[in-house]
Amino acid sequence: MTDPLRERCAAIVGAPHVLSDPEDRAGYETDWTGRFHGVARFVVRPANTDEVAATVRACTDARAALVPQGGNTGLVGGSVPGHGDVVLSVRRLQALGPVDTVAGEVTVGAGVTLEDLRNHALAAGWDFGVDLASRGSATVGGMIATNAGGIRVLRHGPMRSQLLGIEAVLADARVIRRMPGLKKDNTGYDIPGLLAGSEGTLAVVTAAHLRLTPIKPSRVTALLRLATLRAALRAVQSLRALSSLDAVEVFFPEGVALVCRHAGLEPPFATPDGVYLLVECAGQHDPTEELAAALETISFEDSAIATERPGRERLWAYRERHTEAINAEGVPHKLDVSLPLARMEEFTARVRPALEDAVPGARPILFGHLADGNLHVNVLGAEPDDERPDDAVFRLVASLGGSISAEHGIGRAKRRWLTLTRSPEDIAAMRAIKQALDPHGILNPGVLFP
Ligand code: 2HG
Ligand code: ZN
Secondary structure (H helix, E strand, C coil), X not given: CCCHHHHHHHHHHCHHHEECCHHHHHHHHECCCCCCECEEEEEECCCCHHHHHHHHHHHHHCCCCEEEEXXXXXXXXXXXXXXXXXXXXXXXXXXXXXXXXXXXXEEEECCCEHHHHHHHHHXXXXXXXXXXXXXXXXEHHHHHHCCCCCCCHHHHCCHHHHEEEEEEEECCCCEEEXXXXXXXXXXXXXXXXXXXXXXXXXEEEEEEEEECEECCCEEEEEEEXXXXXXXXXXXXXXXXXXXXXXXXXXXXHHHHHHHHHHHCCCCCCCCCCCEEEEEEEEEXXXXXXXXXHHHCCXXXXXXXXXXXXXXXXXXXXXXXXXXXXXXXXXXXXXXXXXXXXXXXXXXXHHHHHHHXXXXXXXXXXXXXXXXXXXXXXXXXXXXXXCCHHHHHHHHHHHHCCCECCCXXXXXXXXXXXXXXXXXXXXXXXXXXXXXXXXXXXXXXXXXXCC
């Protein structure tokens, strides 16, 4: 059967870039966790901003729901279609502008992957402040839409902090271009900041003007095993004084066991007990001595230190391979939460019994970005559509003054619980913005709002 909207989109982007066959669509219809699926009406892959705008215009005219998608590495079902939504993939928006080496800035297309952005910056003597494990697939557009965080937030902030300008297509197909390339620009509402974290509900991000950071050529990585989370939190307090501190990640023995089994790695230490902290310092000059001095003030059970890349990568693997090791065991519930550091110990003590009460036999695996108060509570052993583990964890988080999403967004996964940590006034203000910018509710209608 012909679909007039599909025909119109094919006229805009060229027929080969409209995917209708189930096998061509499949990679766009399921999120990385495997927990969220949809069925797209079709997938459209525009090559430039004009084609994005014309595609958005076509969907708005047809009142067809449109789901913007980048690398589809999200973990909350925010980039998969509902039944019959059009998926607009930005992956062909691959432009890499010249690096402004004096200012440390660059403009890139929304479909550029984090890895390609970093390589582009490094080749010009600069680096990018956000880094995360899915760097090979995650795109700039998706990272902006989710305000992605990752492993260097404590030093550089999340994606929103890197944004100096944005280009985006609104629901009525008008193009916003706020690309002033100015570090100081107080002229009203901060549109790039608003679109960061808007999860594709307000506009389709097509390009961004990004702040770069100086390359830090010297790095040292330490993996510590500490007796308790309290000891780990005390360590964070001491480490924060280091000007070269770049990352402080946390994980636990059950995660290490899983990673070792899945990736065929030797355990890092003979005793698999307590809490693991992965600490990285980086700077223009070798930060090893600075880190070593700080470690003398910290009480830990075991340690391993590496300064060369292979050794550092070996230590990082215990942390970064958690996600894939967990997925290899089954479809997890991914509960990315943040807590005041003062409540972190109480949370980790209470979350396991709370989950056991909710779903007997559920297997929690915790890891995350300790200095940011951000834990990834992954739960195995519950059916994908069983919401009891999510409910138990989010209620506990809310009761401790935390947030039900630290860095992954709300997506489809967490809509139901948004009211736990955002007030009715907050949600009404967000709805008013949505209504003003997307009055027909075309853009990613299935996500964010309860
Ligand atoms: C990470 O920190 C990502 O590695 C993914 O945010 C977390 O898999 C997860 O739950
Ligand atoms: Zn994370």
